[in-house]
Amino acid sequence: xxxxxxxxxxxxxxxxxxxxxxxxxxxxxxxxxxxxxxxxxxxxxxxxxxxxxxxxxxxxxxxxxxxxxxxxxxxxxxxxxxxxxxxxxxxxxxxxxxxxxxxxxxxxxxxxxxxxxxxxxxxxxxxxxxxxxxxxxxxxxxxxxxxxxxxxxxxxxxxxxxxxxxxxxxxxxxxxxxxxxxxxxxxxxxxxxxxxxxxxxxxxxxxxxxxxxxxxxxxxxxxxxxxxxxxxxxxxxxxxxxxxxxx
Amino acid sequence: xxxxxxxxxxxxxxxxxxxxxxxxxxxxxxxxxxxxxxxxxxxxxxxxxxxxxxxxxxxxxxxxxxxxxxxxxxxxxxxxxxxxxxxxxxxxxxxxxxxxxxxxxxxxxxxxxxxxxxxxxxxxxxxxxxxxxxxxxxxxxxxxxxxxxxxxxxxxxxxxxxxxxxxxxxxxxxxxxxxxxxxxxxxxxxxxxxxxxxxxxxxxxxxxxxxxxxxxxxxxxxx
Numbered sequence: 001x002x003x004x005x006x007x008x009x010x011x012x013x014x015x016x017x018x019x020x021x022x023x024x025x026x027x028x029x030x031x032x033x034x035x036x037x038x039x040x041x042x043x044x045x046x047x048x049x050x051x052x053x054x055x056x057x058x059x060x061x062x063x064x065x066x067x068x069x070x071x072x073x074x075x076x077x078x079x080x081x082x083x084x085x086x087x088x089x090x091x092x093x094x095x096x097x098x099x100x101x102x103x104x105x106x107x108x109x110x111x112x113x114x115x116x117x118x119x120x121x122x123x124x125x126x127x128x129x130x131x132x133x134x135x136x137x138x139x140x141x142x143x144x145x146x147x148x149x150x151x152x153x154x155x156x157x158x159x160x161x162x163x164x165x166x167x168x169x170x171x172x173x174x175x176x177x178x179x180x181x182x183x184x185x186x187x188x189x190x191x192x193x194x195x196x197x198x199x200x201x202x203x204x205x206x207x208x209x210x211x212x213x214x215x216x217x218x219x220x221x222x223x224x225x226x227x228x229x230x231x232x233x234x235x236x237x238x239x240x241x242x243x244x245x246x247x
Numbered sequence: 248x249x250x251x252x253x254x255x256x257x258x259x260x261x262x263x264x265x266x267x268x269x270x271x272x273x274x275x276x277x278x279x280x281x282x283x284x285x286x287x288x289x290x291x292x293x294x295x296x297x298x299x300x301x302x303x304x305x306x307x308x309x310x311x312x313x314x315x316x317x318x319x320x321x322x323x324x325x326x327x328x329x330x331x332x333x334x335x336x337x338x339x340x341x342x343x344x345x346x347x348x349x350x351x352x353x354x355x356x357x358x359x360x361x362x363x364x365x366x367x368x369x370x371x372x373x374x375x376x377x378x379x380x381x382x383x384x385x386x387x388x389x390x391x392x393x394x395x396x397x398x399x400x401x402x403x404x405x406x407x408x409x410x411x412x413x414x415x416x417x418x419x420x421x422x423x424x425x426x427x428x429x430x431x432x433x434x435x436x437x438x439x440x441x442x443x444x445x446x447x448x449x450x451x452x453x454x455x456x457x458x459x460x461x462x463x464x465x466x467x468x469x470x
Contacts, residue, residue: 057372084378094373098391107387108377153373160377 002035002211008068008164008195009054015062016049023049025219027063033163034193038206038227041216042242047199050216051166054197055079055086067164084112087157091169093149095141101128101152102137105159114160127155131185147178151185158189165189167198203247207231215239248439255430262426263447269340269422270409273347277408280348281355286385288360299356306353311414314350318342319418339420346415351408358404362397363389395466402459406452423447 009031016024023046031037039047052058053065060073072082096104105124109115115123128134131151141149150170157165167186171179183205190196190209200206206213206227213230215223215238223236234240287299306314319342326333337345366389374384416425423444431440 055376057376080375080378080380082378083376086376088373088376090369090373090376092367092369094367094369096370096373096388098388098395108374108379111383111387112378157377 003033006033007031007066008033008035009197010066010069011054011063012066013063014050014053014060014065016046016053016058017061023219024053024061027219027221029214029221029224031195031197033195035211036190036194036196036209037198037212037214038210039197039199039214039216040201040203040206040242041222045216046219047216048168051168051197051199054164054166055083055088057088084108084114084160085162085164087154087160087162087165089150089153089157089165089167089170091172093141093146093153093173095149095152095156097141099140100137101133101139101141101144104141104152105156108156109159112160120159124155124159127158128152130158130188131155132181145178146174147181150174150178150182154182154185154189164195164197167196167200169199169201171200171202201246203231203243215242217242248436248443251430251434251436251439251443255434259423259426259430259443259447262421262423263451265420266409266412266422267451269343269347269412269415269420270405272340272344273351273412274405274408276344276348277351277355280352281359284352284356285359285363288356289363299360303353303356306349311346311350311411312417315342315346315415315418318346318349339415339418342418343412343415343420343422347408347411350411351404354404354407355401358397358400359393362393362400365396366392398463398466399459402456402463405459406455409452409455410448 007030011027011029014024014027015022027050039050041047049058053060054067056065056072056079063073064071065073067082067086070077070082072079095101096107099107102121102124105127106117106120109120109123110117114120125134125137128137131154133148133151133155136144136148136152141152144152154165154170170186171182174182179202183202186196186198186205187209198206198210208227210227212224213227214221215230215234215236217238223230223234223239230239231243234243284299284302287295288303290296309317319337319339323335323337326335370388370392371384374388375381379387412422413424416422416428419425427440427444431437434440
């Protein structure tokens, strides 16, 4: 559950443009420790870009992103160091094709000297067990199904023991019957008190798991609030419009 | 035919050895040059991109025979006479190696660049999102995948370079073609001489491409 006394992520007047195309126009929000925030909205609304600004996979054009009170948009910040604490899960899994599953999990902790090789391996195995894939340690990514790949991707991010997890449409590239297994893992993670920001089209999941739902359109946050407020009783015209189309 | 083989066979084999030596030396340095300029071509640094592109364009835009004359005759003349005060003298082997390394290196750079760019961008992003540096991500994730896709084109370039060594007969390096010219001049048996030389190249290159195929298959295990 969200701990409202600790602000984990603070976004101030965030702007992002590609050339003359303004994707994020003016975004401000705060995300608390342990909060699960689902970001919804039509495609092209800037939700993925917003998420990618939170770990500076996209360099911001204006405004600030503060993680634990550190402005990560500042050039003085060692962004690699910041990212060690922010796990990210991608739509297309992006497992390292050249490494087997266990090596996918241990690469970053070992390279970044977070722990010894042995520790990394034992933690990696534990994480695989957690996502129900202990028997796949020696497999290669190409041998797994989409749902399995995404669960490995979550386990890989968790191996760095982050305290924030970002999910960029984690179930959009999956066959329908595999969506459930990935959402289940995410639900467990939310239950453990992880701070999570999830860009998703899974309204059911958002309703059930999110502490807060953010609806974005045209580079702005149009509406935000509890799932009940935003999904059940939307106030804004555009939110109502969008929900009518997807529900 | 038999007489050429019995009398000149040893000489031709030694010449073939020199051809292989030259090719290997050239390829060795070409790999280094190719890696450096190939990676410069994909860095997010405008200056590096431009330098890499100019290098590739210049070398690709000049026939190798011109490059050979330029390196062998032109460079020493430049240092010793135009600038003065130097006494640079390149042996044919040195000049040949430089020449092959530059020429093959330029093509190699393009292969490396294309190979790296063929790896899905998500791989780099995922690596960076875990906190790995650009260099670590490149070394541990992107390059291993790029090299796999580069191998067939790499081997192809090896073969081209091996054949290109024959061009270096013009600067007097006693490789296979140059030696064969002497054999022909001594025996007047041009048909037999060049047939033997052709077969010698053919055998070496066939062995090379067969083993390349085998290597490719081995590397694809676990894919």
